[in-house]
Amino acid sequence: MSQVLDIFRFRRKNTPLHALDPRAKFVILVALSATSLALNDVLSLVVLLLFEAFLLKLGRSLREWLQSLKGLSMLLVMIFTLNYLTLPSHRLFTSTTMTLRFLCLTTAFSIFFLTTTADELAAALELSGIPREYSIMFTMSLRFVPSLARDLQTISDALKCRGLELERGGLKERIRNYTYLLVPLIIYELRRSLMVAEALESRGFGAVKKVQPYIELKLKKRDYIVVTASCVLIMVLAWTLVSGAYSGFVRWQQGLFAGL
């Protein structure tokens, strides 16, 4: 389970992707997400996924992503099955599209978070004018995601050691067993947030409204190139979608899949 959260955990590496300004990466994220949501067919989404894989390779994070796909696989299977069982027509085509779209979206976010530190994110948010309280809230949530994952693991370990078979039993039993995890987890994290709040107060948080952030973010030439390229991509995308050519492309694929 904690493997899923792993795709969003930053790994320190020396790559062109890591070196980009977080704001440029954010633009990439927006572009990729918009594309994932706008595209409506299997082939284009596959191309998008391959492009994202290329970006991951650029960020030397392909291995981490592939590893955590294992954890995601259950979710993907679920999305595929649910769609397949509930759609009236074009079932194979649409289920595959939905699954690919989900994968593309998750991967887009993963590209961002694997190559951006929470600090850079905070600095980017603050420089964009967001008040310090909110940007801190956001980055702290990110910073504590691995801690939360670890706590969840420990609690589920403790539960198993008390004789509860978490992996066995029918669906209803399993759901009930998993609820035993919730109370200790919530209380533990509430206690933790109290301690964090104490520590924040003790470090003078809130003393001054507008602060000068320590991390200086300077947009370089490569950042501008990336941002421009992303905007161009979005424009091309928009144009393709608006023109009739796209819907024709989609229909052709639906026909292909119907034949399978």
Added chain:
Amino acid sequence: MEAIRVENVYFAYDSQPVLKGVSLLLRTGEVLALMGENGAGKTTLVKHFTGLLKPQRGRVLVFGVDTREASVAQLARRVGLVFQNPDHQLFAESVEEEILFTLRNMGYPLDRAREISERVLKAFDLKRYRDKSPYNLSVGERKRLALAAVLCYEPDVLVLDEPTAGQDYYNKSKISRLILSLKRRGKGVVLVTHDVEFAIQVADRVALMASGTIIREGPAWEVLTDSEALKSARLLMPQIPAAASELMGKGIKFQKTPLLPGSLYAEVLMLLNHCGGER
């Protein structure tokens, strides 16, 4: 009797090796202290004892059963594991329910479970809190409850992860007494700790871990007086053996190297009697 046998176990988290060829043997009726700095692999190792983790190479046998062939719940029947933070281990709505929770999971029928929980609540001085929510207790009481919730089904082996962290000397003595009573009843006890003063009070054997391997293992009195090994494991020598070592450096000879204040006192008296005899 052989309780836990660890045979050349290798384990890695996310391709980061944590255990690199660890072998260990625990018998019932024995107290083993597993010591070393945080990150040496102690907690990872003990998680193998209930099958929470399975070795990637090598194997772990719990009372002859290979951990890869049993579920955690099954192994937990013989090996009780108490984690360091009680707040990770409290699942019920009341103190009494917490004890019953374990017993029911372990297969005890309700009336037998109630009998046992009465006894356990009394033994751990938790009877007056029986209807209280576990989270309304103080930290010390929650620790007691977490321990009671595992000891209630009397596993043959008890594993305690840092039982003395944040405790004063008095509470440490209480924990020592509990462990010694478990030993007398023939249970095996594994203590994951870096509290050398505590280890020297209760442990029969000590295994020092550093960087994923056991660098030294043997009787407690031997390992806890080996200053080189202790340093490699980021530990300090307990105070009394350290004082004894200074005294031996000054030419003083002991019958047996004292490990505890009482034995140092006894040794000094013996030395004085010798001197008295010479006068």
Added chain:
Amino acid sequence: MAVIELSDVYFRYQGSDEYALRGVTLSADRGEFIVLVGPSGCGKSTLLRVLNGLIPHFYEGEFRGEARVAGLDVKRTPTHILARHVGMVFQDPENQLFLSSVEREIAFGLENMGLPRSEIKRRVEEALRLFGLEGLRDKAPYELSGGQQQKVAIASVMVLEPEVLAMDEPTANLDPLSALEILSLVRRLVDERKVVAIVVEHRMELALKFATRLIAMDRGEIMVDDEPHAAVDKVLGLVGVPPVVLAHELLKKRGLVQGYPPLTPEDLSKEVVEVIRRWRR
């Protein structure tokens, strides 16, 4: 006036019937290293939190008496002002290191104070150097050992140049060697920067040799307040004592030694050598 002046302080947490602090009077000044002990629930953590105003501002309740830190009235001064004078270090490094690099963590408090970037940079570089953290500047907290994490926590508060360093069981999760390093670092800060350190610590066997003063509390009151050698056997009944002190007490009961107990194995061995020498005469 001393840096810390508490006079007859009473505090009761909101919703609680019991007083957590009862008539606490304490005066402490620069250059002191106070070790604070007591059974759980005795009020030591509460006392610490009065120093930087977490009590009564973050934790509301009934507060009586006078409390002044660096001349400021705790009751009337918000925590973010007191934070400039009192550096608070907590037990769990995970919950007090918020950011993803050591460098940024140390800068955090200075950012909060609204200092200009150039000043922040200067102080961060100095702190990295003084605390030997230069090689770790880009590391994230989870990449550090427990001892390193606590060092970063200390550096992050010391960079604000407080007069008081208040620590709540800072070595609880550390191995003995790392605990010793941290305690020795605190002693250095007390000697060189003339802060007053007040440290809640259970491991007296490690901490007492660095302390200039031992204070023990029980049920909200200060029971013992003296120089460590003099104070330590008075805490026997409250929390117990380190093994060397117990050994001394046994010898004392036999009339073989007198006076204050040793605090280290070396001092105990010297005492025993004396005993044997005297006997031989």
